[in-house]
Amino acid sequence: MKFSVLGPAGTFADAAAKAYLKAQPFSDISFDYHPTFDQVYQAVSGDDIGLLPLENQLDGYVSATLQRLQSADVTEIGEMTIPVDFGLVANVTELNQIKRIYVQFKTEGQCQQLLTSMPDVQIITTSSNMISLEKFQNGELGDAAIIPQSQMADLSVPLMMNNVADQDDNSTRFIIFKSQAADLEALSQQHLATDQFKAPLFVTPSSNDHPGTLYDILGYLADNQLNLVTIMSLPVKTQLGVYSFYLEISGTREQQAVLFKTLRKMTAKYHVHLLGYYAV
Numbered sequence: 001m002k003f004s005v006l007g008p009a010g011t012f013a014d015a016a017a018k019a020y021l022k023a024q025p026f027s028d029i030s031f032d033y034h035p036t037f038d039q040v041y042q043a044v045s046g047d048d049i050g051l052l053p054l055e056n057q058l059d060g061y062v063s064a065t066l067q068r069l070q071s072a073d074v075t076e077i078g079e080m081t082i083p084v085d086f087g088l089v090a091n092v093t094e095l096n097q098i099k100r101i102y103v104q105f106k107t108e109g110q111c112q113q114l115l116t117s118m119p120d121v122q123i124i125t126t127s128s129n130m131i132s133l134e135k136f137q138n139g140e141l142g143d144a145a146i147i148p149q150s151q152m153a154d155l156s157v158p159l160m161m162n163n164v165a166d167q168d169d170n171s172t173r174f175i176i177f178k179s180q181a182a183d184l185e186a187l188s189q190q191h192l193a194t195d196q197f198k199a200p201l202f203v204t205p206s207s208n209d210h211p212g213t214l215y216d217i218l219g220y221l222a223d224n225q226l227n228l229v230t231i232m233s234l235p236v237k238t239q240l241g242v243y244s245f246y247l248e249i250s251g252t253r254e255q256q257a258v259l260f261k262t263l264r265k266m267t268a269k270y271h272v273h274l275l276g277y278y279a280v
């Protein structure tokens with residue numbers, strides 16, 4: 001069985017995948033690294049699993065992942081949150097000698113203070129923090145990169161700065177998924193390994209142009225004491241001004257029956273795209 005993850009080895013995605021496996025009973029699993037999240041997603045089939053970043057504490061939701069989940073036939077089987085911290089490496093001795101900096105697209109949003117303090121530096125966006133490191137190592141004089149701090153120990157370059165994220169307390173949440181569509185009836189029978197669950201889903205009204213549409217959707221949860229922990233709206237794309245709502249519901253094992261009863265009721269009025277029901 002393969003575990004599809006953003007590579008090369010050493011990314012935060014890699015660290016999150018390893019942390020997830022420590023707590024999970026998978027045997028005979030091998031890592032399958034890809035340079036972009038798109039390729040990570042495409043590589044997952046059959047019984048294989050994959051990991052995508054969902055949200056960062058400083059920079060918010062990963063829009064590409066949410067957009068993919070909106071229409072993807074996947075089942076999320078778990079999530080993993082890990083601390084993330086970044087360092088700056090450069091092959092020059094002073095900050096003002098840096099000409100180009102390699103930075104992963106989501107890392108960029110987490111290191112804004114540093115990057116805006118260098119307005120003349122060319123920012124080259126990459127798809128992975130370890131690709132930023134590779135490009136830097138094969139680069140020219142005046143190059144720099146923002147990389148996971150854990151990768152700095154083995155480097156010997158003139159300029160190194162620790163903790164260049166906008167805040168030291170920082171983490172990223174990843175989801176682990178399979179390529180089969182989540183099945184509401186099958187998941188309603190699933191035994192949870194812990195007492196707490198998370199259920200992510202998209203709810204799409206046929207039109208948002210009525211007073212109280214969102215209020216009505218959330219009423220299903222409130223009336224049944226189901227705890228809404230996330231809400232995001234995403235455009236449906238076929239029409240301007242029409243949105244889907246990404247929701248995450250959390251609760252305890254005792255609420256399993258009421259959760260699925262509520263989702264079935266919602267399905268009668270809205271398009272419900274369930275993404276999973278897993279232990280947290």
Ligand SMILES: O=C(O)C(=O)C[C@]1(C(=O)O)C=C[C@@H](O)C=C1
Binds near residue numbers: 056
């Ligand atoms: O490039 C990496 O190291 C990643 O794992 C990617 C990623 C992301 O895209 O969310 C993961 C954690 C950090 O927030 C920054 C980048």
